[in-house]
Amino acid sequence: MELKQIKYFIEVAKQEHVTRAADTLHVAQSAVSRQIFNLEAELGVDLFIREGRNVRLTSIGKVFLDRMENAVHVIDDVAQIIEEYTDPEMGTIHIGFPSSVASYILPTAISAFREIYPDVKFQLNQGSYYELKEAVIKGEINMALLGPVPMKEKKLEGTILFSENMAALLPASHPLAGSDSLHLNQLRDDSFVLFPEDFVLRNITIDACKQLGFEPNVSFEGKDIDAIKGLVSAGLGVSLVPEITLVDNLPRATVKKPITQPNVTRTVGVIVPKDRQLLPTEKLFYQFLKEFFMRLEQFQS
Structure with missing residues (x-):
């Protein structure tokens, strides 16, 4: 599980749309789709329900989002702490x-x-x-x-x-x-x-x-x-x-x-x-x- 995958996942969850998430992240839609697919394969669960071009979180996806948002805040804080301690x-x-x-x-x-x-x-x-x-x-x-x-x-x-x-x-x-x-x-x-x-x-x-x-x-x-x-x-x-x-x-x-x-x-x-x-x-x-x-x-x- 990579930090990039987590950040892509969080943005897709917020947008409920892969293309809009890709635009926000300034990356190709295919790159976002691939990272989400790899993440789901690694976890062995479906994080999203696909509905045409739109997506919405599964029940386990909602739990995962809650935990990962907290994790990303911690990681960002650590990076800033290291910078600010200098x-x-x-x-x-x-x-x-x-x-x-x-x-x-x-x-x-x-x-x-x-x-x-x-x-x-x-x-x-x-x-x-x-x-x-x-x-x-x-x-x-x-x-x-x-x-x-x-x-x-x-x-x-x-x-x-x-x-x-x-x-x-x-x-x-x-x-x-x-x-x-x-x-x-x-x-x-x-x-x-x-x-x-x-x-x-x-x-x-x-x-x-x-x-x-x-x-x-x-x-x-x-x-x-x-x-x-x-x-x-x-x-x-x-x-x-x-x-x-x-x-x-x-x-x-x-x-x-x-x-x-x-x-x-x-x-x-x-x-x-x-x-x-x-x-x-x-x-x-x-x-x-x-x-x-x-x-x-x-x-x-």
Whole structure:
């Protein structure tokens, strides 16, 4: 069994089509077909069911795919570890992030880090809260910034970098736009703009409203923070968003108001796997994040 065979197999499984897999791999279709045939012959099982030009995994093929994806991640990590141990300051950091940290938190941290380690490269992967947790667990990435930080996961280690308030974002035409602050109960009759179901920031808002005895009327949904802000800017509802997302980026025709009751907050931090070591360059950035935000908090205090 060769690594090339495994990588060909994984790509065919993803594409469910030999020709498309060959195009992605930049090799001839015949080469991919031959390697898959040799792999199946060596294993003594059919990994795919052929349906014309399309293929789909057999039951044993699905098991094999799961194991081989993990194996390839390990092999790739080892190759990168060997390269980075010769010079950790020139490696690549693979990090995931949700949209709520994309506009300020992550760019600020990377910019400060690159002033010290200018040759380090970053590969950024945006995803939802649960997608990023799963990506770290599976080994697709080794690190992700998240808010709130999961602290009781069997396979993840969470480190809180800071806590922040959620603020109310209102259209400038809203009756409460001129107030200094507001009680969340004052928005019980408003239409809300929130993330879709199963997004953690949606859950934070709904839980806060339920504390006061009402469930928000969700009229519009957006899958990233900019979509949420855009819908509020268009006057289509109100929302609760992390304060950090409004730093230097308050949308036109909107106002930001602090919430005095209840106190709606979230933690922001970084998650890493418990069962795998970070790569050397990733360790540099992980330690930097903890020290950077500690210093920032001390400065703000």
